[in-house]
C-alpha cells in the first residue's frame with residue numbers, strides 16, 4: 159500500500175504516519191454528524207468509503223488552498239464564509255479510493271442525513287517519519303493527546319501554523 163501511494167503521488171521517500179492515533183484511523187459518522195473544515199497534520203491520506211449515508215456525508219475540498227510559502231488566510235476565510243468557487247464536492251460510492259493532500263487542501267464532510275451511518279477507512283502518509291500531530295490538534299480530532307504529542311511538539315514541520 160505504501161509503495162502504491164508513494165508511486166501514485168510521485169513522493170519518495172514516503173512513510174506511514176508515526177502518530178499512534180492518526181496512523182490508521184477509520185471514521186464512523188451517524189445521523190447529524192459532520193466533520194468541519196480543516197487541514198490535516200499529515201500531508202497525505204488515502205480514503206476508501208465502506209458505507210455511504212442515504213444523503214449528505216459528502217467529501218468537500220478546496221484543492222491546494224495553501225502551500226508551505228503561503229497560508230492563504232484570505233482563501234481560507236472565503237471558504238469558511240461559504241464561498242464555493244474553489245470547492246469541489248465528491249459523492250463517493252462504497253469502494254471508491256481517493257488519495258488527498260489534506261495538509262494543503264482544506265476539506266470537510268457534510269452533515270449525515272438519514273439513519274444509515276457513513277464508514278470510511280483513512281490510512282495516513284507523511285514525508286517526515288518522526289513528527290506527529292500537535293497536542294491541540296490531536297485533542298480536537300481524536301479527543302485526546304498522548305505523551306508522544308507533547309514530547310514531539312517542538313519539531314519544526316513545514317512552517318505552516320498547524
Ligand SMILES: O=C(O)CCC(=O)C(=O)O
Nearest residue numbers: 185198205217267278280
Ligand atoms: O471522512 C472523510 O472523508 C475525511 C476524513 C478527514 O478529513 C480526516 O480524517 O482528517
Ligand SMILES: [Fe+2]
Nearest residue numbers: 197198260265
Ligand atoms: Fe482531514
